[in-house]
Amino acid sequence: MTELITPAIISCIVAFFTVYLTTPHLIKFLQKRNFSVKDVNKKNQVMVVRPGGPSIIAGIVVSEIILFIFYQANEILAIVATSFIAFVIGYVDDRKVMGGWFKPIALVMAAIPILLLGSHDSNLTFPLFGSVHIPILYLGIILVMIPITGNTINSIDVLNGVASGFMIIASFSLSIALFILQNYEMVIISLPLGFVSLAFYKYHKIPSKIFPGDSGALTLGAMYGAIAILGHVEIIAAIALLPAVINSFLFLSSMKRIVEHRQIKGKPVDHTEDFKLKATNDQTAPVTLVRLILASGPLSEKEVGYMIFKLAIFSGFLAILSAFMTGVSI
Amino acid sequence: MRTELFGFLFAMWILIILGGGILVVILGPLSITGYGNFNSILTSGIKAIIAVILVAVWILILSKLKNWIFRNAIKS
Numbered sequence A: 001m002t003e004l005i006t007p008a009i010i011s012c013i014v015a016f017f018t019v020y021l022t023t024p025h026l027i028k029f030l031q032k033r034n035f036s037v038k039d040v041n042k043k044n045q046v047m048v049v050r051p052g053g054p055s056i057i058a059g060i061v062v063s064e065i066i067l068f069i070f071y072q073a074n075e076i077l078a079i080v081a082t083s084f085i086a087f088v089i090g091y092v093d094d095r096k097v098m099g100g101w102f103k104p105i106a107l108v109m110a111a112i113p114i115l116l117l118g119s120h121d122s123n124l125t126f127p128l129f130g131s132v133h134i135p136i137l138y139l140g141i142i143l144v145m146i147p148i149t150g151n152t153i154n155s156i157d158v159l160n161g162v163a164s165g166f167m168i169i170a171s172f173s174l175s176i177a178l179f180i181l182q183n184y185e186m187v188i189i190s191l192p193l194g195f196v197s198l199a200f201y202k203y204h205k206i207p208s209k210i211f212p213g214d215s216g217a218l219t220l221g222a223m224y225g226a227i228a229i230l231g232h233v234e235i236i237a238a239i240a241l242l243p244a245v246i247n248s249f250l251f252l253s254s255m256k257r258i259v260e261h262r263q264i265k266g267k268p269v270d271h272t273e274d275f276k277l278k279a280t281n282d283q284t285a286p287v288t289l290v291r292l293i294l295a296s297g298p299l300s301e302k303e304v305g306y307m308i309f310k311l312a313i314f315s316g317f318l319a320i321l322s323a324f325m326t327g328v329s330i
Numbered sequence B: 001m002r003t004e005l006f007g008f009l010f011a012m013w014i015l016i017i018l019g020g021g022i023l024v025v026i027l028g029p030l031s032i033t034g035y036g037n038f039n040s041i042l043t044s045g046i047k048a049i050i051a052v053i054l055v056a057v058w059i060l061i062l063s064k065l066k067n068w069i070f071r072n073a074i075k076s
Helices: A001-031 A051-071 A074-095 A103-116 A135-155 A162-180 A184-204 A213-230 A235-242 A242-255 A290-294 A301-326 B002-027 B037-076
Strands: A036-038 A048-051 A123-126 A130-135 A269-271 A277-279
Touching: A001 A051, A001 A184, A036 A074, A036 A162, A036 A290, A048 A051, A048 A123, A051 A074, A051 A184, A051 A213, A074 A135, A074 A184, A074 A213, A074 A301, A103 A135, A103 A213, A123 A135, A123 B002, A130 B002, A135 A213, A135 A235, A135 A242, A135 B037, A162 A184, A162 A213, A162 A235, A162 A242, A162 A301, A184 A213, A184 A301, A213 A235, A235 A301, A235 B002, A242 A290, A242 A301, A242 B002, A242 B037, A269 A290, A277 A290, A290 A301, A301 B002
Parallel strands: none
Antiparallel strands: A036 A048, A123 A130, A269 A277
16 A cells, blocks of 8 residues: 555646646636636626636646556546546537537446446445445446536536535545545545646636636546446445535426526526525526525525535535445445 | 535435445345346346336435425425
8 A cells, every 4th residue: 555655645746736737827828719708696797717627637637647657557547538538528518509418428428438448347335235246237337427427516517616616525535435445546546636626626716717617527527437436436426426416406306307507598596686696486497406505595605605515525424434334234 | 494405415315325225135136047148138137127216216205305305495
């Protein structure tokens, strides 16, 4: 385990500083080309550039390649390839508005490197009860998991700093769970995700200087899903992601179909006179996590974001608890 | 409402743990024999069908739970 410490430290530093140093240049580049959108939750006409995906993928690729130099594991290649394909899919959606089904279907392709490199297992492990061997069914899980994690993170990217902040909490919880399960190689491979998110949060937190866009959110989500599969912690990863899963679940169960946010006419959230967020009574609007948080009264954008972070910390705690329970059999 | 969200999260977690238990107990030992080369395909197919049914039941319970926990607030 001690031989892993040096590459771990180097890759984490590289992951953090690649994003930290490239994002300001990306912001200037995007400002020059006027790639900006209105921040709808600000009182004045505030324009924010997007997408931040290029700096996020740069941080992931560079740090994981450094890890690959230290030890050649197929898992690293699979994670880099999956994240990169997700980035390309997201970038296409950033540049050209695609239909609601584009991302879920296209993200299936991002899962293919995991299958081709054969670095997955065929067992699904549950806390307390042990594992179940499902060789063929597991292939389906791999193909479904990446679209789910990618789109789940993308769907929670609704307020300043939420997607990157949420990812910091979820990914570090997952790394701790992998450590508890003594899967040290995957701990090292997973850490750059947390540090990339941390560096991006510096520019994404309220008031945002840049939005991750689909390319950024899908990259983070797809890498998270790939770590879950390759680390054999699919269930624990799903638990750490529960607030975002709730958001997708509420959205889908109220809309009854897969639809892009921009195609929805009803507004789930509106603003008070002092520009706090408040839930609307619009029956045609989807039920979302933010709408539920606001159901008991208006809150500022920052307060809603912190509430989502509290939920993420709670689910991260449940994920870590589940990791301890995985070692126990009843 | 904000406290109820933590309750909903916790309920989801319990459902995942219990659902996992059912999967391991039911699907784990399942094995079909007597069909030669098709044994593994048949076993996997039946496991897949049971898993899909369990997921559908899980979503149904979650949906009921959501309505029960959030009651009127969900339509506010």
